[in-house]
Amino acid sequence: MKFTDGYWLMRPGCTARYATEVADVRADDHRMTLYAPVKHVTRRGDTLNSPLLTVECWSPAEGVIGVRTTHHAGSVRRGPEFALPGAGADTGKVRRDGAVLELVSGELTLRVDTEQPWRLEFTAGGRMLTSAGERGTGFVTDAEGRHHMLAQLALGVGELVYGLGERFTPFVKNGQTVDIWQADGGTSSEQAYKNVPFHLTNRGYGLFVNHPGKVSYEVGSESVGQVQFSVEDQSLEYFVVHGPTPKQILERYTALTGRPALPPAWALGLWLTTSFTTDYDEATVGRFIDGMAEHGIPLSVFHFDCFWMRAYQWSDFAWDPETFPDPEGMLARLRQRGLRVCAWINPYIAQKSPLFEEGMREGYLVRRADGSVWQWDLWQPGMALVDFTNPAARDWYTGKLRRLLAQGVDCFKTDFGERVPTDVVWHDGSAPERMHNYYTHLYNQAVFDLLREERGEGEAMLFARSATAGGQQYPVHWGGDCGSHFNAMAESLRGGLSLGLSGFGFWSHDIGGFEGTPTPTVFKRWVQFGLLSSHSRLHGSKSYRVPWHYGEEAVEVTRAFTLLKHRLAPYLQRAAQQAHTTGVPVMRAMVLEFPDDPGAAALDRQYMLGDDLLVAPVFTDDGTVEYYVPEGTWTNILTGVQVTGPRWVREHHGFHTLPLLARPDSVIPFAADDQHPVSAWADGVELRVHAFADGAEHTLVIPRADGPGETARFQLRRDGDRLRVTTNSPHSWQLRLGGPDGTLHTSPAGTLEADLPYPR
Template sequence: MKFTDGYWLMRPGCTARYAAEVADVRAEEHRITLYAPVKHVRGRGDTLNSPLLTVECWSPAEGVIGVRTTHHAGSVRRGPEFALPGAEPRSGKVRREGDVLELGAGELTLRIDTSRPWHLEFTAGGRVLTSAGERGTGFATDADGRHHMLGQLALGVGELVYGLGERFTPFVRNGQVVDIWQADGGTSSEQAYKNIPFHLTNRGYGVFVNHPGKVSYEVGSESVGQVQFSVEDQELEYYVVHGPTPKEILRRYTALTGRPALPPAWALGLWLTTSFTTDYDEATVNRFVGGMLERGIPLSVFHLDCFWMREYQWCDFDWDAGTFPDPVGMLARLKQQGLRISAWINPYIAQKSALFEEGRRAGYLVRRADGSVWQWDLWQPGMALVDFTNPAARDWYTGRLRGLLAHGVDCVKTDFGERIPTDVVWHDGSDPERMHNYYTHLYNRAVFELLREERGEGEALLFARSATAGGQQYPVHWGGDCESHFNAMAESLRGGLSLGLSGFGFWSHDIGGFEGTPTPTVFKRWVQFGLLSSHSRLHGSKSYRVPWDYGDEAVEVTREFTLLKHRLAPYLQRAAQHAHTTGIPVMRAMVLEFPDDPAAATLDRQYLLGDDLLVAPVFTDDGTVEYYVPEGTWTNLLTGQQVVGPRWARERHGFHTLPLLARPDSVVPLAADDRRPVSAWADGVELRVHAFADGAERTVTVPRTEGLGDAARFHLRRTGERLTVTTDSPHPWHVRVGGPDGALHSRPGGTQEAHLPYPG
């Protein structure tokens, strides 16, 4: 929100007060409390009739410093609050020398010189990261008399800002106005389903604003050299998170707010759905599943979208008997074919459903101040909202869902959760404004915890649309309602990369687009992109997404890239384990992987899939693609063609290839079995070696198919024209040097060391 009118003036009706200096200090071993008047105090009279801000500074973890500014401390704190599972008390260390106070948290230091005008300075490694200067700490009132706390942190020359959730606007946030406010706005506007009050910059730090309600950002927009964030409240709390690398920033941020659970490996395969408003019944489902089988396209998950339930009655968890007369038998028959089952739900109860009256009588539905149930006719006629702040309501809702799981459903698409009203009263007394964004967290957590209870640790899996900070703990998330053209495909990728820079490890999207019907060209290119994402789902709105609807070549492309993803499963599972343990996403913006390469700073049409594979989706009808190649010799995994960077490349690809480049000195493990995502990955694994320089060495693990840990480890070292491989694997294994047609060397099980020729 903007309060100023240019640099000199305030907007009509707005006033602002900023911390001017430090009047008093309370320094403890691990905490500093500053008392800051909003004007310079020259005498006793200046202490009267003027605000005094309280600014508390502490460290919840190494490399993280928190700042909380309070104007009036007597306001009622009704919650909700973000949980910070990684916070540890008494982490920082306070030092004082004369007028200078320092709070150290690892390499990160907050420095305050109490003899100067107000200035909070965050440093690391002898370098200033950012600072809060003369307008950096304060409050403002607007023309309606509303009270806002605000913070401003300085941007350096050339400093770029990323993150703030899954945003579809330009990838670099500089110059943008961003409101952290959940909205069902599709993928082509400034609104977002997943709003995260966390940003990071290319100068070695990130900032998390610890406020679950609306946070208004001016990212170099109100003041071009500042990131301003404001909340309508009497208190503002934020955390500066040091890197210095973007990966280290994400590690520390996700350690503080929670790391993602590890999804089951079977979810890596291809998902197919009924689509949304299309006609379908068991015969349709069988036709789709059988059609994939007949065309040699392995399918891992089948998803039943909304109309598995009766119209006007969502969400009551009762099957539409007219369409699915034997749901338990149908699911059993599908599962006999090796499929997992996903089903759509939302947190709303339509008035026509018997659950509406049941929930109304029991007090399980969100109410207005007069005691009436909050309702409207958008989405479902007369729909109400389950009050997840009421433990009994949560148990009632998940109890109904438990019955669905008993039918054979394995995972759940938790749709919606964004359009949450603010003119309501919550069971636990939560502040409606703060609950608007936070509701999705309660919804997804309730469903995820039920799945973990019912299916076991490591088997719980959502396909969620909305999220807030901490929501990364409940994967997977998908990009919402996009159109079916190349622009929508590109904006979806932008959103996913932005979400990855906001602490989310796993992300998917509707292959082919949701609204409308893609052209065969768009469908085939989206299939390539979708099957080189962390999770892959074919889904549409008014039209099906079965490949044969888009031509014979679409079938071929879908089959080829599904088989490729299965071969990549051990590589992708390793990346998934890494996301689970470190918070580093599977799909990575180039700036995350190459922070010291200026050319990578703004790239949003390509990404790293795991550590070693660069993917540049094709967004053109004629197959032309322009992409950036970082330093070194990169090898196309599909063609074997090598590209030497740093440079821009321009290529034209048919529908069976795209730029999928293996990093220099990389070793990519490929499963022997391409018919399914989960197999004995270590048995017959092929180690694809790419552009190994003389003296290079690399340790590669083939992960277990469940949980953490390794099924096999391989250490490769090149010396001149010899490649030495040592391993603990008892299974046969293969090494291929170069692309798909490179020299193949096979070794039987039990071979612990091999010396192989390496072409010079």
């Protein structure tokens, strides 16, 4: 929110008070509290009739420093609050040298000189990260009498800001105004489904604002050298998270707010849906599944979108008897075909639903101050919201889902959760403004916990649209309602990369776009992109997304890239394990892997898929694509063509290829089975070695498919014209040098060491 009118003036009705100096300090071994007047104090009389800010500083985890600034401490603290599972005992150490106080946590230091004008300096390794200076700590009252706490942290020359959730605006956030406020706004505006008050920069730190309600950011957009953030409250708390690398920042941030669960490996395969407002019944579903099989396209998951339930009754969790008269039998038949099933749900109860009367009677629906149930007609006529702050309502809601799981449903698409009113009363007394963003967390947590209880650890997963900080614990998330054109495809990727830099490990999108119908060209290009994402789902609104509706070549492309993803499954599962254990996403913005390469800083039309694969989707009708190659020799795993960087490359690709490049000195495992996402990955695995330099070493892990851990490990080292391979795998394996047509060596089962030729 902007408060100033240029540099010198305030906006009409706004009055600002900023910390000017340190008047007093209270410190122990681990914490320090600074008392900051908002004017320079020269005599005793200056202490009267003027605010005094309380600034508490501590460290909840190594490399993380918290700052809480409070004006009036007597305000009632109503929830909700972000859970911080990684916050432990004070880990910082306070030290004092004359007038200088320092709070040290790992390599991160907060420094305050109590004899100088107000300034909080955050340094690491002797290098300044950021600081809160002259206007960096304070509060503003606006023309309507609202009280806003604010902070400003300095941006260095060339410092770039990323993250703040799944945002579809420009990837680098400098110059933008961003409101952390959940909205159902599609993928082509400043609104976002997934709002996360966390950003990181290319200067070695991230910053998390610990406030679940609205946080208003001015990212170099009010004071161009500052990131300002404000909340309508009497207190503002934030954490500076040191890296120094972007990956280390994400590791520390997700350790604090929660790491992603590991989704089941079967979810890596292709998903197909009924689409939204299309006509469908069991015969339609069967026709789609038969069609995929007839065209040789393996299918892993079938999703039933909204109209599996009766119109006007969402959600009542009952199959429409006219279109699905035998749901148990149908689900059993789908399971016999090797398919998993996903069902669409939302947290709203329409008035026509039999559950509305029950929920109203039992107090399970969100109410207004006068005791009436909050309702409106947007989306579903007379719909109400389930009050997840009421444990009984949570149990009631998940009890309906439990019956669907018993019928044979495997997972749920948890749609919506963004349009949450603020003129209501919550069962647990939560503040409505703070619940607006946080509601989605309770919703997705309730469903995920149910799945974990019913299906077991490692089998639970959602297909969720809305989220906020901490929501990464309940994957998978998808990008919401996008158009069906190249611009929408690009904006979707931009949002997914921003979400990945906000701590979310897994992300998907509607292949072909949601609104409208894609051209065959767009469909084929989106299929390539979608099947090179962490999770892959064909979905639309008013038109089906079965490939044969877009031509025979669309069928061929869908088949080829589905089979490719199956072969890459061990590689993708390893990346998924990394997301689960470190918080580093499967789909990574280039800046995450190459933070020291200025050429990678602003790239948002390409990404790294795991550690070693660069993907540059094609966004043009004629197949032209421009992408950036970092340093080294990169190998296209589809064509074998090598490209040496750092440089920009322009290429033309038909529909069966795109820039899909293996990193120099990388080894990519290809499963022998291309028909299933889950197979005996280590048995017959093909190890593709790419541009291995003399002396290069690489350790390759073949992961487990049923959870964390590994089934085999290969260690490779090149010495001149020899490549030495050591493994613990009892299975047969293959090794291929270069691209798909490179030299192939096959080792029989039980070969634990090999010394193979490597041509110079």
